[in-house]
Amino acid sequence: MEGFNPCLDCGICCTHFRISFYWAEADDAPGGFVPVDMTEQLNHTLRCMKGSNQVPRRCSGLAGTVGEKVACTIYDNRPTPCREFPVYFDDGTPNPKCDELRATIGLPPLPHAPLPRAA
Ligand code: SF4
Numbered sequence: 153m154e155g156f157n158p159c160l161d162c163g164i165c166c167t168h169f170r171i172s173f174y175w176a177e178a179d180d181a182p183g184g185f186v187p188v189d190m191t192e193q194l195n196h197t198l199r200c201m202k203g204s205n206q207v208p209r210r211c212s213g214l215a216g217t218v219g220e221k222v223a224c225t226i227y228d229n230r231p232t233p234c235r236e237f238p239v240y241f242d243d244g245t246p247n248p249k250c251d252e253l254r255a256t257i258g259l260p261p262l263p264h265a266p267l268p269r270a271a
């Protein structure tokens with residue numbers, strides 16, 4: 153289980169939600185970091201990731217094939233909602249929303265988070 157990352161063969165959340173965030177997270181604002189060319193203005197205060205505000209939905213930052221092999225091409229600069237959507241909660245319990253979304257593409261439920269190895 154070491155190095156286990158269930159997101160790498162999933163990616164379904166990146167095609168499910170509208171990924172919206174405060175406009176100044178985009179890199180045309182001081183301190184912003186999300187590539188602005190990959191965003192779309194929603195209103196005076198919000199932007200979203202291109203591709204996530206339409207149906208079918210797919211964030212423009214997602215590379216690969218959902219359910220097989222995926223990667224976030226802006227991982228280090230992804231916006232807040234992506235950072236705050238947990239795969240696991242602090243007690244190691246899988247996020248039930250992950251399991252719900254994974255089931256829609258035939259992926260199994262997540263196992264409980266691996267326990268730290270004994271020293
Ligand atoms: S739905 Fe959960 S497991 Fe799948 S990519 Fe998103 S965060 Fe990762």
Ligand code: SF4
Pocket residue numbers: 165166171201211212213214215223224225226227230231234
């Ligand atoms: S920015 Fe990356 S993590 Fe966030 S929805 Fe897009 S591909 Fe997924």
